[in-house]
Amino acid sequence: MPGKILIVDDEKAIVKGLKYGLESDGMSVDAAYDGEEALDKIQNGNYDIILLDVMLPKVDGMEVCRQVRTFSEVPIVFLTARGDDMEKILGLEAGADDYITKPFNVLEVRARIRGIMRRSRRVAVPEVKDRTIRNGEFCFDPENRRLTIAEREISLTSKEYEILEILVTHPRKIYSRDDLLRLVWGENFSGDARTVDVHVRRLREKIEKTPGEPKYVQTKWGAGYFYRG
Secondary structure, three states, X not given: OOOEEEEEOOOHHHHHHHHHHHHHOXXXXXXXXXXXXXXXXXXXXXXXXXXXXXXXXXXXXHHHHHHHOOOOOOOEEEEEEOOOHHHHHXXXXXXXXXXXXXXXXXXXXXXXXXXXXXXXXXXXXXXXXXXXXXXXXXXXXXXXXXXXXXXXXXXXXHHHHHHHHHHHOOOOOOEOHHHHXXXXXXXXXXXXXXXXHHHXXXXXXXXXXXXOOOOOEEEEOOOEEEEOO
């Protein structure tokens, strides 16, 4: 599954190992070694995925992610220190789609990236039958991966879109956090349920007039999330 990937890490040995493994999968790999260089390359490149270390010279990874989210929804995977749960949550809040803890196995990274690329490029699910779903001002077009509300296009990250797609195409069906972790992040994802909560909160902030009283993505306490339809 060819793709163009940017690795951002100031540890050249890590970049070299990842680059070799990913190029073995036929991917085109670019590298940046500090936050300023990363922002410049992202603004001038067309990447399918960005692997982004948190601790970077000049501009740290969190700030790089926040700035990228002002102009691009390219999938961002943070490379974080093992066991630093707060760092992972802050990364998701900044707009990251996923995270991988250090030290990591290159085979795991390759598998995770292939999964992200498959999901981000997938076509509409069969239940939709290539038809737009409308709910008042809400207009969801799964064939073109497009959402508009009151004729205003809403920009979503790949993970936000995938969560919404699952819920919207199965209205009123309740998905637990574990269900969404498995469907969106994959069976081998090692994170916890808070990952889903963070993404749902960000999604609501984008699509709900009053995120605390959601109209579209609702919570069934003790069970999970559902789209009211």
